[in-house]
Amino acid sequence: MDNRPIGIFDSGVGGLTVFKEIRDLLPSENLVYFGDTARVPYGGKSVQVIQRFSSEIANFLEMQNVKMIVVACNTASALALHKLKTETSLPVIGVIDPGVRAAIKAAGNGVIGVIGTRATINSGAYQERVTRLRNGVRVVARACPLLVPIVEENLMNSEIARLTLEMYLGDFKKMGISSLILACTHYPLLKTMISDFFADRVTLVDSACETAREVKEMLVARRISIEDVRHGHEQFFVTDSPEGFAAIAEEFLGRPLAGECIQHSWQTE
């Protein structure tokens, strides 16, 4: 048993989908969430910058004495996970492997689709993992930069969203893909629309639940889970306004934040 918290980080608020699944599956664990809201989004930025930002956050979480680090951001998982693992002795889990495993299981011998930010798709990380875990399976990937702002503008179910899906996913439909990895924390909010778009013929893989399951397995395997009937505590760090974060967080979690939210500033020289 190890009472230290699990550290979870994202470029902004989207990682709260992963936080929520971990909380639901592991109610007695203590959780620390870090959202880099002053520098969000990461999805259009370079490998070097995404790696530097990710290392800074992982360092910060280590100083908060976490027992494990969950990279809830798809972009950071795709570009920085490997580097983070070489920089810390703590276990580090990203969202890619759990998502890929679920997609392979669902797809059978069919084609797997992946959608995400420009940085995630250009990294080739998902495509590479699929091929490594199931040789011979066909994988198609597409960056969809307009989907995050559409979610943030609350345009789910609008004609604008429908045309945008048609533009990004029209080819996947023609190809007849079997499963689709939603490789960006915002996309699950478009699940119903995407499902309708494919006439329910495609299994949508939301990495958040798969990742939470993997976190639980690792805690159990390493015997560092908390066995307690009490609820774990929660703490949040953000780099932009805590008030702005708390408001959006409530929409993501379906409840108000249950712990303090502290602003952390990256001090520049």
Added chain:
Amino acid sequence: MDNRPIGIFDSGVGGLTVFKEIRDLLPSENLVYFGDTARVPYGGKSVQVIQRFSSEIANFLEMQNVKMIVVACNTASALALHKLKTETSLPVIGVIDPGVRAAIKAAGNGVIGVIGTRATINSGAYQERVTRLRNGVRVVARACPLLVPIVEENLMNSEIARLTLEMYLGDFKKMGISSLILACTHYPLLKTMISDFFADRVTLVDSACETAREVKEMLVARRISIEDVRHGHEQFFVTDSPEGFAAIAEEFLGRPLAGECIQHSWQTE
């Protein structure tokens, strides 16, 4: 005569529209451009963060020994201009006043519309300046967060862009506005579409040219302009990859960068 360069900054690449107008109008001036590409965009962030980032950049430009600072970013102009002026003895020019003056001139007694990022519109800076410069004139404002990603996805003239304009500007059309301030550096790239949307009945104000004119006036008034037949030199600083910036800059400028592009990292403690 003062040979020091003019410092121009933006959250990213968009401020190059202002850079270009200044270059065209003042060919012998030396120019230093700063694009905070690792932390872009500013438009959805808090006042405190936008002010802190702007002060850091202004400090950096002072250390580059500039003779004046041009805030090419609408969001930073709306939220940080006043603070920057108290922090430096250098002249500081933003994009708001030049745009507002042009809009008032064009509107006559008609209604003035303003579109920009969430932070720009919520600040009320444009609305307040219009009212201060021409008491009694009616001004309507609207945040349009989807327009920047539409430009970045090169969706000008698409049905998606048309529906988005309808959503954001439908009310302005019904009201019969006379002039519209494009209060974000990306929007001029949608000029033709917006003009068509209003059936050419609205004067579109692009702050970039107006700002360049004001920069020239100030240099002349303070006798710090460069009178020379030689072309001024150019230097660029960005916080994300210089290669990525150079590629997009070429589209904005219609020519390759004519000076070195250096990466500056905000070193964190």
